[in-house]
Amino acid sequence: MKIAFDVMGSDYGSLPTIAAVLEVIKEFKNVEICLVGDEKQINGNLQILLKNKSLSSRITILATTQVITMNDGPLAGIRMTDSSMNQAIQLVKNKKADGVLTSGSTAAYLGACHFLLGEIKGIKRPAFMPIMPTLIKDRQVVLLDVGANIENTVDELINFALMGHIYCQTIQNISRPKIGLLNIGIEESKGPEVTKATYAKLKQLTQKNEKLSFLNFHGNIEPRNVLSGDVDIIICDGYSGNIVLKSVEGMASLLFTLIKNSYKKNLWTKFLGLMSIGIFKNIKKNFDYKNTGGAQLIGINGIAFKAHGSSDKKSYYSTLKLLIRAIEQDVTNKIVKQIQ
Amino acid sequence: MKIAFDVMGSDYGSLPTIAAVLEVIKEFKNVEICLVGDEKQINGNLQILLKNKSLSSRITILATTQVITMNDGPLAGIRMTDSSMNQAIQLVKNKKADGVLTSGSTAAYLGACHFLLGEIKGIKRPAFMPIMPTLIKDRQVVLLDVGANIENTVDELINFALMGHIYCQTIQNISRPKIGLLNIGIEESKGPEVTKATYAKLKQLTQKNEKLSFLNFHGNIEPRNVLSGDVDIIICDGYSGNIVLKSVEGMASLLFTLIKNSYKKNLWTKFLGLMSIGIFKNIKKNFDYKNTGGAQLIGINGIAFKAHGSSDKKSYYSTLKLLIRAIEQDVTNKIVKQIQ
Numbered sequence: 021m022k023i024a025f026d027v028m029g030s031d032y033g034s035l036p037t038i039a040a041v042l043e044v045i046k047e048f049k050n051v052e053i054c055l056v057g058d059e060k061q062i063n064g065n066l067q068i069l070l071k072n073k074s075l076s077s078r079i080t081i082l083a084t085t086q087v088i089t090m091n092d093g094p095l096a097g098i099r100m101t102d103s104s105m106n107q108a109i110q111l112v113k114n115k116k117a118d119g120v121l122t123s124g125s126t127a128a129y130l131g132a133c134h135f136l137l138g139e140i141k142g143i144k145r146p147a148f149m150p151i152m153p154t155l156i157k158d159r160q161v162v163l164l165d166v167g168a169n170i171e172n173t174v175d176e177l178i179n180f181a182l183m184g185h186i187y188c189q190t191i192q193n194i195s196r197p198k199i200g201l202l203n204i205g206i207e208e209s210k211g212p213e214v215t216k217a218t219y220a221k222l223k224q225l226t227q228k229n230e231k232l233s234f235l236n237f238h239g240n241i242e243p244r245n246v247l248s249g250d251v252d253i254i255i256c257d258g259y260s261g262n263i264v265l266k267s268v269e270g271m272a273s274l275l276f277t278l279i280k281n282s283y284k285k286n287l288w289t290k291f292l293g294l295m296s297i298g299i300f301k302n303i304k305k306n307f308d309y310k311n312t313g314g315a316q317l318i319g320i321n322g323i324a325f326k327a328h329g330s331s332d333k334k335s336y337y338s339t340l341k342l343l344i345r346a347i348e349q350d351v352t353n354k355i356v357k358q359i360q
Numbered sequence: 361m362k363i364a365f366d367v368m369g370s371d372y373g374s375l376p377t378i379a380a381v382l383e384v385i386k387e388f389k390n391v392e393i394c395l396v397g398d399e400k401q402i403n404g405n406l407q408i409l410l411k412n413k414s415l416s417s418r419i420t421i422l423a424t425t426q427v428i429t430m431n432d433g434p435l436a437g438i439r440m441t442d443s444s445m446n447q448a449i450q451l452v453k454n455k456k457a458d459g460v461l462t463s464g465s466t467a468a469y470l471g472a473c474h475f476l477l478g479e480i481k482g483i484k485r486p487a488f489m490p491i492m493p494t495l496i497k498d499r500q501v502v503l504l505d506v507g508a509n510i511e512n513t514v515d516e517l518i519n520f521a522l523m524g525h526i527y528c529q530t531i532q533n534i535s536r537p538k539i540g541l542l543n544i545g546i547e548e549s550k551g552p553e554v555t556k557a558t559y560a561k562l563k564q565l566t567q568k569n570e571k572l573s574f575l576n577f578h579g580n581i582e583p584r585n586v587l588s589g590d591v592d593i594i595i596c597d598g599y600s601g602n603i604v605l606k607s608v609e610g611m612a613s614l615l616f617t618l619i620k621n622s623y624k625k626n627l628w629t630k631f632l633g634l635m636s637i638g639i640f641k642n643i644k645k646n647f648d649y650k651n652t653g654g655a656q657l658i659g660i661n662g663i664a665f666k667a668h669g670s671s672d673k674k675s676y677y678s679t680l681k682l683l684i685r686a687i688e689q690d691v692t693n694k695i696v697k698q699i700q
C-alpha cells in the first residue's frame with residue numbers, strides 16, 4: 021500500500037508531517053509513503069527525525085519545485101503542475117499511489133481533485149466528511165458536507181446519505197447506520213425549502229420496496245444533538261456543515277480556555293487543576309478533532325484526505341490512519357458499485 | 361413600568377415564571393407585572409410562593425381561557441384571541457403594558473407580534489436577538505437573527521446591523537460597537553452569494569461620507585469566533601444563526617456532561633470534583649444562556665421578548681431584567697427614529 025503525502029501544506033513546515041509519517045511507517049509494516057515537496061527541506065527533517073534507518077526503505081521522496089499558498093486561487097492546484105499538491109494527486113491518478121493526503125489550500129485541492137481524478141460516475145458533488153467523536157464512547161458520527169460545497173440540491177444531499185451509508189458499513193461495520201438530516205427543528209415542516217424537500221424525498225425513497233429502502237433514515241437532527249451519538253451520519257449542505265463544525269470546535273476550545281483560567285485563580289485551585297489534569301487530558305483525547313483526524317473528500321475517483329493546515333503530529337497521524345483504513349476497505353470502489 | 365407576562369408557555373407549568381416575577385418585583389420597585397393565563401393556576405402558585413403580601417399590589421392577573429401549544433400552527437397566536445399569548449401582546453398594543461414576555465411557541469409569537477404590533481416602518485423582517493456571553497469578562501455579543509427568519513436578503517441583513525448597533529449603543533453604552541458578518545471564512549470572496557453581496561454593500565455604505573459611515577463594520581467573523589468577544593454584534597440569516605446558537609449550546613452541555621462523568625470515576629476523582637464545584641459553577645454562571653436570558657424580537661413596534669420553553673426561574677428572571685432595561689432605555693423608539 022502506497023500513500024502520497026503533500027508535506028508542504030502545513031502551517032508549521034513539514035516537520036510535524038514527517039514525524040507523523042515515521043510513526044505510521046513504524047506501526048504499519050505494509051505501508052509505503054511518498055513525501056511530495058521540497059527535497060532539501062524533507063531530507064533535512066528526515067535527518068533530524070529518522071533514528072531507525074531501516075524504516076527509510078519504505079519512505080520515498082518526490083521532489084517538486086512549487087508550493088501552493090493560501091493566496092493562490094482555486095485553479096492553482098491545476099495550473100501549478102509542479103506543485104507538491106498537484107504531483108501528489110497525480111500519483112493517485114497514475115496508479116502509483118493508493119491514496120493522497122494534504123493540508124494545503126482547500127479550494128486548490130478541490131479543484132485539482134476534480135480535474136485530475138474526477139467525480140465518481142453518478143455523483144455530481146463530492147463532500148468533505150470528517151469523522152467526529154460523540155458523547156457515546158467509541159461511537160463516531162460522520163458529517164457531510166462540511167465545506168466542499170456552499171449550497172446543495174436534494175439529489176446531492178441524498179447522494180451524501182448514500183456515501184455516508186457505505187462508509188459507515190465498510191469502515192465502521194455498522195449494518196444499518198442511522199442517517200440524520202441537519203435542520204433547526206425535528207419537525208418535517210421546518211427549515212429551508214431544500215431541506216424540507218430532501219426530507220420528503222428521503223422519507224419516500226426509503227420506504228419498503230422503494231429504491232433506497234436499505235437506508236436507515238432517522239429524520240431531522242438539530243445542531244445541538246450533532247455529537248450526541250443519536251445518529252451515525254448527518255447530511256447537510258456544505259455551508260451549514262461548516263458552521264456546525266466550526267461552532268462546536270470554537271465552543272470546545274473556549275470552554276477549555278475558561279476552565280484552565282479558572283484553575284489559575286489561587287494556590288488551592290492551582291493544586292486542584294494539577295490533580296485534575298488527567299481528567300481533562302482524557303476528555304480532550306476522546307473529544308479532540310486532532311484525535312479523530314482530517315476529513316475525507318468523498319465522491320471522487322480515488323481516496324483523498326484533507327487535514328487542517330494547523331494540524332500537529334498527532335493530527336496527521338490520525339488522518340493517515342483513517343486514510344490507511346479507507347484504502348484497506350476499498351471504500352471508493354464500494355461507492356462506485358453501489359451508485360451503479 | 362408595566363410588563364405583560366404570558367405565563368402559560370413554560371414547559372414546567374407557571375411555577376418558575378411566577379417565582380421569577382416575585383424576585384423581580386422585590387428588586388425593581390417601579391415595576392408592575394401582569395400575569396396572563398389561567399387564573400386558578402396562577403392564584404394557586406401565587407399562594408404557594410407569595411410570602412410578602414405587600415408585593416402583591418404590583419402583581420395583577422389577566423385571566424384567559426386558551427393556551428397555545430407547540431402543536432398549534434403559526435396562526436394560532438392570531439386566531440386564538442383569548443389565548444394568554446394573544447392577550448399579553450394585546451396589552452402592549454393597547455398601551456396597557458410597556459413590554460411583553462412569553463416562552464410559548466415561537467411561530468405563534470412571531471405571527472401574533474407581526475399581526476398585532478406590526479414591524480417598525482422601514483424594517484421588513486424582525487429578528488430574534490439573544491445576548492450571549494463571550495470569553496472576555498463582562499463583554500457580551502448580540503447575534504441576529506437566530507430564527508425569526510430562514511433566509512434573509514442583503515437589505516434585511518443590513519437592517520439587522522443597524523438594529524444591533526442601536527441596541528448596543530443604548531443598552532450596553534458602546535459608542536461604536538463592532539459589527540461582524542457571520543461567514544465560513546474571513547475572506548471577502550467566501551461564502552454564499554447573499555453574504556458576499558452583504559459584505560460588499562456594507563463595506564461601501566460604511567465608508568467615510570456614506571450613509572452608514574457611523575456603523576463600525578469589522579468584516580466576516582467565523583463561527584469558531586462567535587463567542588471570542590472580537591465583535592459586539594454578529595449579523596446572519598435566521599437559519600445560520602439558529603445553527604450557531606444550537607451548536608454552541610449543544611457542545612457546552614455535552615462537555616459539562618463529559619466532565620461530570622469523568623469526575624465520577626473513583627473516590628479520589630469524586631473528591632476532586634467536589635472540590636472543583638465552585639470553579640464549574642462560576643464558569644456555568646458566566647457562560648450559561650440561562651444567565652444571559654432570552655432573546656428580544658427586535659424590529660417590531662413594541663418591546664417583546666421570548667424565553668426558552670425549558671427556562672427555569674433563573675432564566676425567566678434574567679430575561680425579565682433584559683426586558684426592563686430595554687423598556688427603560690426606550691430601545692424601540694430609538695430604532696424608529698434612526699431608521700427614519
